[in-house]
Structure formats: structure tokens, C-alpha cells
């Protein structure tokens with residue numbers, strides 16, 4: 001893989017037992033673990049490197065515990081996340097109510113975080129459609145309202161799992177490119193003689209004042225890039 005490196009923090013949120021860990025397992029290790037259910041304690045971290053065009057993207061995925069006992073801890077993990085995959089179980093309507101709780105919280109506290117709604121365990125509906133407890137069209141309307149993307153996945157069969165994470169990475173790369181263009185335009189407007197800019201996706205600190213460029217300008221520019 002070539003091109004610039006991009007790091008994206010992604011957080012998995014949702015009620016316990018909805019299948020967050022299974023989703024990450026399927027995506028990262030391409031496997032579905034069978035056996036007794038083991039709830040996540042606190043959170044788990046895993047990274048996966050992938051490519052989007054000529055970019056090398058590292059998704060740093062925080063898989064949080066769904067139990068309300070760990071709710072306060074989950075808040076620590078979504079801070080600064082660029083994307084949140086908010087999961088609900090397609091066969092459990094209460095899990096969708098819980099998903100809405102997380103969406104509300106993210107919308108008020110993490111404005112820069114793109115939300116992806118993920119209905120899990122779609123294989124169970126293939127076995128028996130009557131098991132669906134969360135209507136697709138209702139969720140689609142809700143997703144449109146909150147400007148979120150909607151996926152229905154199965155970690156058991158792998159359905160739409162890669163597509164979900166690929167979309168997360170692609171969206172982030174295109175938003176970052178848009179922000180860079182905006183920062184560049186801003187810099188040109190502020191300093192007409194300005195001809196070069198450091199372009200990177202990594203967090204930066206600018207070492208000092210650059211001749212002819214106001215410090216506040218650089219700060220603003222680099223913030224725009226971050």
C-alpha cells in the first residue's frame with residue numbers, strides 16, 4: 001500500500017449482546033466465534049490497516065462494553081472519535097432505543113463524529129423474517145434525519161461487514177480532503193504571498209512563528225487539517 005497515512009479513530013457503541021465484538025472480529029480476523037457469550041469489560045482496542053485509493057488508512061477501533069454498568073467508561077472511548085458505529089440488534093427493539101440514546105449523546109458532545117447505524121444479526125431474519133423487531137424504513141427515516149448512514153449486517157455470514165468499515169474509511173478520507181482544501185483556501189485568503197503548506201493527516205504542533213504568516217493563522221490552518 002502506498003500514499004499518505006491516515007489514522008482514524010472509530011468507536012463501537014450499542015446495547016450489550018447486540019454483536020459489536022462479533023462485528024469487529026469478522027472485519028479484522030474474518031471469523032465468527034461460536035461458544036458461550038462473553039461480555040466485553042471496559043473496552044478492547046484493535047487496529048486494521050487498509051487502503052482507500054492511494055491512501056493507507058489505519059482504523060483504530062475501540063469496542064466498548066454495552067452493559068449500562070460501563071456507560072461512563074464508554075464516554076471516555078468516544079472522545080475524539082471520527083466515526084461511531086452505533087449497533088442495534090434487528091431482533092431486539094429495545095436495542096434500537098439504546099442506539100438512539102448514544103446518537104443523542106454523540107450529537108450533543110462529539111459534533112465532528114460521523115455516525116453509522118448498524119442493524120446486526122441479519123442472518124436471523126433470513127432464517128425467519130418474523131423475527132425482525134426493528135423496521136428498516138423507520139430506521140432509514142431516522143438515519144436521514146440525523147444524517148447517518150445505515151447498514152444491516154451479519155457477522156455470522158459476513159454480510160455487509162467489509163462494506164461498512166470501507167465506507168467509514170472512505171468517508172473520512174474524503175472529509176479530510178475537503179478540510180484540507182478549505183484550509184488551503186483560507187490560508188491563501190489570509191496571506192496572498194503564501195505559497196507552501198505542510199499537508200499531513202497526523203496531529204501536528206507548529207514549532208514556531210513563520211515569517212510573514214501570523215501564528216494564529218497557522219494554528220487555525222493546522223486545526224483545520226487535524
Ligand SMILES: Nc1nc2c(ncn2[C@@H]2O[C@H](COP(=O)(O)OP(=O)(O)OP(=O)(O)O)[C@@H](O)[C@H]2O)c(=O)[nH]1
Nearest residue numbers: 016017018019020021022039040066121154155156
Ligand atoms: N446469529 C448471529 N449471532 C450473532 C451475530 N453477531 C453476534 N451474535 C451473537 O450475539 C451474542 C453477542 O455478541 P457480542 O459480539 O459478544 O456482543 P457485544 O455487543 O460485543 O456484547 P457486549 O460485549 O456485552 O457489549 C453472541 O452470542 C454472538 O455469537 C450475528 O451476526 N448473527
